[in-house]
Amino acid sequence: MSHTGEPRPMSAVPGATLNGSAEIPGDKSVSHRSLIFGAMAVGETKVTGLLEGADVLDTAKAMRALGAEVIRHGQGEWSIHGVGVGGFSEPADVIDCGNSGTGVRLLMGTVATHDFATTFTGDASLRSRPMGRVTDPLALFGAVAHGRSGGRLPLTLVGATNPAPVRYKVPVPSAQVKSAVLLAGLNAPGDTIVEEIEATRDHTERMLRGFGAQVETDGLVITLKGQPELKPQVIAVPRDPSSAAFPVCAALICEGSDVLVPGIGLNPTRAGLYTTLREMGADLTFENAREEGGEPVADLRARFGPMKGIEVPPERAASMIDEYPILSVVAALAEGVTVMHGVKELRVKESDRIDAMARGLEACGVRVEETEDSFTVHGMGGKVPGGATVGTRLDHRIAMSFFCLGMATQKPVRIDDATVVETSFPNFLPLMEKLGASFRRHND
Numbered sequence: 327m328s329h330t331g332e333p334r335p336m337s338a339v340p341g342a343t344l345n346g347s348a349e350i351p352g353d354k355s356v357s358h359r360s361l362i363f364g365a366m367a368v369g370e371t372k373v374t375g376l377l378e379g380a381d382v383l384d385t386a387k388a389m390r391a392l393g394a395e396v397i398r399h400g401q402g403e404w405s406i407h408g409v410g411v412g413g414f415s416e417p418a419d420v421i422d423c424g425n426s427g428t429g430v431r432l433l434m435g436t437v438a439t440h441d442f443a444t445t446f447t448g449d450a451s452l453r454s455r456p457m458g459r460v461t462d463p464l465a466l467f468g469a470v471a472h473g474r475s476g477g478r479l480p481l482t483l484v485g486a487t488n489p490a491p492v493r494y495k496v497p498v499p500s501a502q503v504k505s506a507v508l509l510a511g512l513n514a515p516g517d518t519i520v521e522e523i524e525a526t527r528d529h530t531e532r533m534l535r536g537f538g539a540q541v542e543t544d545g546l547v548i549t550l551k552g553q554p555e556l557k558p559q560v561i562a563v564p565r566d567p568s569s570a571a572f573p574v575c576a577a578l579i580c581e582g583s584d585v586l587v588p589g590i591g592l593n594p595t596r597a598g599l600y601t602t603l604r605e606m607g608a609d610l611t612f613e614n615a616r617e618e619g620g621e622p623v624a625d626l627r628a629r630f631g632p633m634k635g636i637e638v639p640p641e642r643a644a645s646m647i648d649e650y651p652i653l654s655v656v657a658a659l660a661e662g663v664t665v666m667h668g669v670k671e672l673r674v675k676e677s678d679r680i681d682a683m684a685r686g687l688e689a690c691g692v693r694v695e696e697t698e699d700s701f702t703v704h705g706m707g708g709k710v711p712g713g714a715t716v717g718t719r720l721d722h723r724i725a726m727s728f729f730c731l732g733m734a735t736q737k738p739v740r741i742d743d744a745t746v747v748e749t750s751f752p753n754f755l756p757l758m759e760k761l762g763a764s765f766r767r768h769n770d
């Protein structure tokens with residue numbers, strides 16, 4: 327779903343106290359992959375807890391357009407009748423991935439080794455994001471991309487007729503690029519080998535193993551044996567740690583709060599924020615740690631308390647890449663300076679997230695500094711003035727971060743468009759209301 331509707335300006339009412347327990351929706355990364363891998367298996371994959379956010383719904387539509395049967399049975403309950411590796415057919419129309427970098431990049435990998443042409447597009451945010459990082463390695467398989475300047479969408483990818491397996495060192499820390507290459511490798515004969523410069527989220531490797539593919543990881547080198555028969559799976563999607571970050575961080579910064587979010591996926595390649603918050607002195611505990619569907623999960627409990635600024639090391643960036651916007655909100659309310667190092671990938675997300683956070687925080691009275699690869703926030707010890715309107719730039723995480731900030735500022739923070747939360751967390755506003763937040767809608 328592209329964000330083409332009317333923007334909805336809203337603000338959070340300051341002075342919120344959050345209490346109680348909230349059920350966070352399913353993990354976005356795992357939801358995309360459940361649909362795509364299910365569509366490449368032979369037979370019926372059943373999924374529960376699928377995130378029904380706009381990004382994932384766009385991927386479901388795309389899998390139908392490529393020939394898989396994708397059925398919704400009820401809230402989060404889906405089944406996919408896969409066509410087998412190499413079994414997709416040419417889509418009759420353009421595939422619109424809406425706001426989703428993960429959707430479009432994984433799908434490009436998937437069709438790169440199918441002998442037909444696919445045209446991809448997306449909303450204004452996605453059309454501004456770099457695709458060369460994916461089309462470059464896909465060219466090694468024999469796929470040819472015709473995109474706009476800078477490799478941007480809309481883009482037509484002509485899949486390889488006789489795909490050759492590839493060895494590729496991914497030059498940027500990106501699970502999307504790694505996954506695109508592995509997905510292309512599924513329909514190439516022989517071994518496709520991907521080398522990472524840093525470990526990124528490993529859902530593709532874990533899930534492909536679950537579907538019966540041979541995937542070996544040796545340090546930063548991943549080897550996939552091509553043309554496996556993928557066996558259908560029963561998948562319970564874990565709750566999304568990136569979405570949980572919002573109520574957790576809101577509780578940490580809103581006086582008197584005590585919030586529990588049960589059953590959150592804590593795969594170590596995703597859990598960097600929670601390490602960082604504890605280093606800042608957050609009152610955050612992990613209860614009932616267990617394993618569900620092959621992923622570590624725990625109940626997170628967050629209570630308001632004083633926090634201090636820290637240096638966040640660059641080697642942690644991949645494991646918390648989507649959480650820097652909300653971390654910078656926590657940093658603004660903490661005591662002292664927080665410096666986030668090694669974060670230049672934030673500049674190519676749904677928006678330039680360093681710039682979006684920097685401008686919004688400044689407008690709310692917070693001092694920040696940025697370089698190409700770092701972001702510094704001067705904490706104000708709980709006293710952030712607020713009283714500004716911030717631009718969300720078609721970016722769900724920017725919108726949710728400023729909603730959380732506005733719960734704890736002295737004057738309201740107005741968000742120019744609340745509709746963007748649909749991307750990853752459609753029930754964000756009612757869930758936060760249930761915990762005790764209140765929001766105001768603006769009609770001008």
Ligand SMILES: O=C(O)C1=C[C@@H](OP(=O)(O)O)[C@@H](O)[C@H](O)C1
Binds near residue numbers: 428499500501502647
């Ligand atoms: O593979 C994935 O599911 C994702 C990878 C990350 O992107 P990059 O691979 O571009 O870092 C992350 O930001 C995105 O939200 C989801």
Ligand SMILES: C=C(OP(=O)(O)O)C(=O)O
Binds near residue numbers: 354427428675676723
């Ligand atoms: C970066 C994100 O998603 P994507 O790249 O899939 O658009 C995100 O959800 O924060």
